[in-house]
Amino acid sequence: MILIADSGSTKTDWALVDDGQVVKRLSTQGINPVHQPREFILNHVLKGELLPQMADVIPNLHVFFYGAGCVGQWAESVRSALAEAFSGAVDLSVESDLLGAARAVCQRREGLACILGTGANSCLYDGKDVVANVPPLGYILGDEGSGAVLGRMFLNAIFKGALPAAMRDDYLAWAGLTYADVIEKTYRQPLANRFLASTSLYISNHLDNKELREIVKENFRQFFHNNITRYGRPDLPLGAVGSVAYYYRGLLSEVAAEEGYVLGTVCKSPIEGLVSYHSYETKSS
Secondary structure, three states, X not given: OXXXXXXXXXXXXXXXXXXXXXXXXXXXXXXXXXXXXXHHHHHHHHHHXXXXXXXXXXXXXXXXXXXXXXXXXXXXXXXXXXXXXXXXXXXXXXXXXXXXHHHHHHOOOOEEEEEEOOOEEEEEEOOXXXXXXXXXXHHHHOOOOOHHHHHHHHHHHHHHOOOOHHHHHHHHHHHOXXXXXXXXXXXXXXXXXXXXXXXXXXXXXXXXXXXHHHXXXXXXXXXXXXXXXXXXXXXXOEEEEOHHHHHOHHHHHXXXXXXXXXXXXXXXXXXXXXXXXXXXXXXXX
């Protein structure tokens, strides 16, 4: 039996899998070792939230954890907490969310993989590991293609007149905000990236506006120009996970074709792809 986790800073999705079939889905708060110490992860998340949902001790368990911030010493912090929570585990692996995305959409085939959600990331994948990664740099310096950058472009356009004034007024009424509120949430309140990305729900419902569609496409073009083209592998399929990739997959596919790439697997969450990946791996071993 295997336990697979896909974790972001807000939420962790867990899947308990037996013989390739998901027998139980679980959910806990997000795990990010950059912001949470080992003892918090162990006592509050694993022992406090996860283990009570599992009830029985599972012998010979294989644990595969993919999460935001899980590199270097941060990955070791999560690994140590998992090892104590699941002391009888046969094996235990902790990897980055980017590798999780790549394995989910590419499986054991070479390809390009990306995460397009609130933030953005990408990599060249050799069928097992990430072999090249253009640093995303976050939504201030980078994150092209992300929901946060899309929100920044949208708000710029409605307030500077690139989109109709009626759309500006409609958005502010829909969101229950004023211009002052937008400035406050962007520059003075925490988690500005999440606020910017929250505009995506409005945007996705107004794609009949030609100028707005072009903003979405321009966000994706910048993602390709500044990230994907750096790998120099237009011969490989491009797979993507994340809400922005999923809900705008039609426009993402258009831009990919314009840039000379073929869009392959697109999914909102990598968990199903990871179930397939590790079920095959466990059976093969």
